[in-house]
Structures are given as C-alpha cells and as structure tokens.
Amino acid sequence: MYKVLVVEDEERIRKGLVYLVDWMALGCIVVGEAANGREGAA
Numbered sequence: 001m002y003k004v005l006v007v008e009d010e011e012r013i014r015k016g017l018v019y020l021v022d023w024m025a026l027g028c029i030v031v032g033e034a035a036n037g038r039e040g041a042a
Contacts, residue, residue, distance in 0.1 A: 002028040007040040 034040035
C-alpha cells in the first residue's frame with residue numbers, strides 16, 4: 001500500500017482530492033495534507 005501526501009495550495013481542491021478519490025481502490029492511503037511544498041516537506 002502506498003502512502004500519499006496531498007499537497008495543494010487551494011483548500012477546496014485539496015479537500016476534494018482527499019475525500020472524492022477512492023484511495024483504497026488505488027492501493028493508497030492518505031497520510032496527510034499540506035498547503036504548499038514547504039509545509040509538505042516539514
């Protein structure tokens with residue numbers, strides 16, 4: 001299973017990606033979200 005960190009500066013799009021994509025069907029699990037690359041790398 002892959003672990004996914006969703007990084008997107010627009011909150012609505014980021015939340016949509018997290019909740020609307022069937023991550024389990026893709027063999028993934030969302031482990032976090034970040035608003036930008038710097039936040040995602042921390």
